[in-house]
Amino acid sequence: MSAVTIHTTTAGSLPRSPELVAATRALETAEDGFTLIHTPEYTELAATAVRELVGRQVEAGITIVGDGEYGKAMTTAHDFGAWWSYSFQRTAGLELPGPDAAPPAPVRSEPGxxxxxxxxDRRDWVAFAEAYGDPTSGVLLGEPPFWPLTTGDLAYRGHDHVAADTANLRAALDAHGLERGFITSLAPGSAARIGNTRYASDEEHIWAWADVMREEYRAIVDAGLTLQIDDPSLAESWDQINPEPSVADYRAFLRTRIDALNHAIEGLPREQVRLHLCWGSWHGPHTTDLELRHIVDLILEVNAGEFSFEAGNVRHEHEWKVWRDVDLPAGTVLQPGVVSHATNVVEHPELVADRILRFAEIVGPEGVVASTDCGLGGRVHPQIAWAKLRALGEGARLAAQRIGG
Known part of the structure; x- marks a missing residue:
C-alpha cells in the first residue's frame, strides 16, 4: 500500500439542502433591509446541516473539510454571490440605496x-452579449446581485455569526474524529467593490475593510481552524475595468489590495491562512480573463501558507506550467482545482490524478492539496457536485498510488 497521501479539500461553497435554503428564505429582515434575523430553530438546523455535510465530505474522500459556507445566507438554489454578500450583514456602515435612488453616474478608467x-457589463459579457442574453444558451449568471453602499464608518458586527460558524464546524469535526477544517472569509479588496460615499478614495475604503475583516479572520484562526480568504478581485477585476488597462497599470491597481490584505492577516499563523484566487464562478466564455503569469508574483506576496486557484476548467488548466517558473516561499502548499464548477461533465478520476501529478512533480506530494476550482454550491446540480467530489477523492487516491509505486 502506498505510504503517500494526497490531501483533498474544496474551495468553499457546497450544495445546501432545500430545507436550509427554504429556512433561510423564511427569515425576517432587519430594518436595514438586508440583515437576516436568525432564530433558535434556524441556528439548530444550520448546526445539524454542517455536521451532516462534514460526514458526507468524508464519505466522498475529502480530508480537509469545510462548512460549505452554510453560515453565509443563500436564499436561492443558484446564488453565485453569497461568498461576498454575507459580509453586508456583518458590517456596520452600509446602507441599501432607496427605491428611487438614481443609478451610479457612468465612469471611465484613465490610463495610469x-x-x-x-x-x-464586463468585457466578456459585452463580447458575448447574444449568448448571455439567451436563456437557452446554458450561460448562467445566478440571481441578480444586490449591493449596498458604504455610507458610514465601517465596523465589524458579525461576532455572533462567526462564532456560530466556528462552533458548528468544530462540533462537526469532533463528531467525525477530524482535526483539520476551514472557513471562508472575504478579502478587503473584494469587499470594497461596493459603492462608497463615506471614504475619500478607493484606497481608504479598502483599508477600512481590511480593519473590519481582520476581526473575522482572527476569530476563525483563534478557533483552531484554517482561514480561507476569498479574493476574486485580484484576477477578476481585470475584466471590470474599461477601457482595458495595461498590465503594468493593473499590477499597480493590485498593490493596495495586496498591502491591505497583508495588513489584515498580520500576526496570524501563516500555516492557518490560505488564499483563494479565481476569475469568477459564473458560467460564461471567460475569454477576457487575465493570464495568471501576469500577476502570480504579486499573489505570492500575500503572507499565506496555501494558495487555492483554478486549474481544472478549460480556460485556465494550461496555466499549471506557470508554477514551474516561480519561486515559492518555503513551505508553501498549492491547492489546484482539479475538478471544475464550470461544467456539468464529471471528471474521470484518471484525469483528476493526472492533474494532481503535474503539481506533485513541481512541489512534491506533500506540497499539494487537491481541490475544486471554485465553490460547487449553487453552480452545479447537487447530484453532479457530489459526483465531482467523489471523483476528486478517487483521483487523489490514484495519484498517491502512482507516486508510491
Missing amino acids: APRLTSMT
Whole structure:
C-alpha cells in the first residue's frame, strides 16, 4: 500500500439542502433591509446541516473539510454571490440605496489610474452579449446581485455569526474524529467593490475593510481552524475595468489590495491562512480573463501558507506550467482545482490524478492539496457536485498510488 497521501479539500461553497435554503428564505429582515434575523430553530438546523455535510465530505474522500459556507445566507438554489454578500450583514456602515435612488453616474478608467467601471457589463459579457442574453444558451449568471453602499464608518458586527460558524464546524469535526477544517472569509479588496460615499478614495475604503475583516479572520484562526480568504478581485477585476488597462497599470491597481490584505492577516499563523484566487464562478466564455503569469508574483506576496486557484476548467488548466517558473516561499502548499464548477461533465478520476501529478512533480506530494476550482454550491446540480467530489477523492487516491509505486 502506498505510504503517500494526497490531501483533498474544496474551495468553499457546497450544495445546501432545500430545507436550509427554504429556512433561510423564511427569515425576517432587519430594518436595514438586508440583515437576516436568525432564530433558535434556524441556528439548530444550520448546526445539524454542517455536521451532516462534514460526514458526507468524508464519505466522498475529502480530508480537509469545510462548512460549505452554510453560515453565509443563500436564499436561492443558484446564488453565485453569497461568498461576498454575507459580509453586508456583518458590517456596520452600509446602507441599501432607496427605491428611487438614481443609478451610479457612468465612469471611465484613465490610463495610469485604473478603477472598476464595469461590474455589470464586463468585457466578456459585452463580447458575448447574444449568448448571455439567451436563456437557452446554458450561460448562467445566478440571481441578480444586490449591493449596498458604504455610507458610514465601517465596523465589524458579525461576532455572533462567526462564532456560530466556528462552533458548528468544530462540533462537526469532533463528531467525525477530524482535526483539520476551514472557513471562508472575504478579502478587503473584494469587499470594497461596493459603492462608497463615506471614504475619500478607493484606497481608504479598502483599508477600512481590511480593519473590519481582520476581526473575522482572527476569530476563525483563534478557533483552531484554517482561514480561507476569498479574493476574486485580484484576477477578476481585470475584466471590470474599461477601457482595458495595461498590465503594468493593473499590477499597480493590485498593490493596495495586496498591502491591505497583508495588513489584515498580520500576526496570524501563516500555516492557518490560505488564499483563494479565481476569475469568477459564473458560467460564461471567460475569454477576457487575465493570464495568471501576469500577476502570480504579486499573489505570492500575500503572507499565506496555501494558495487555492483554478486549474481544472478549460480556460485556465494550461496555466499549471506557470508554477514551474516561480519561486515559492518555503513551505508553501498549492491547492489546484482539479475538478471544475464550470461544467456539468464529471471528471474521470484518471484525469483528476493526472492533474494532481503535474503539481506533485513541481512541489512534491506533500506540497499539494487537491481541490475544486471554485465553490460547487449553487453552480452545479447537487447530484453532479457530489459526483465531482467523489471523483476528486478517487483521483487523489490514484495519484498517491502512482507516486508510491
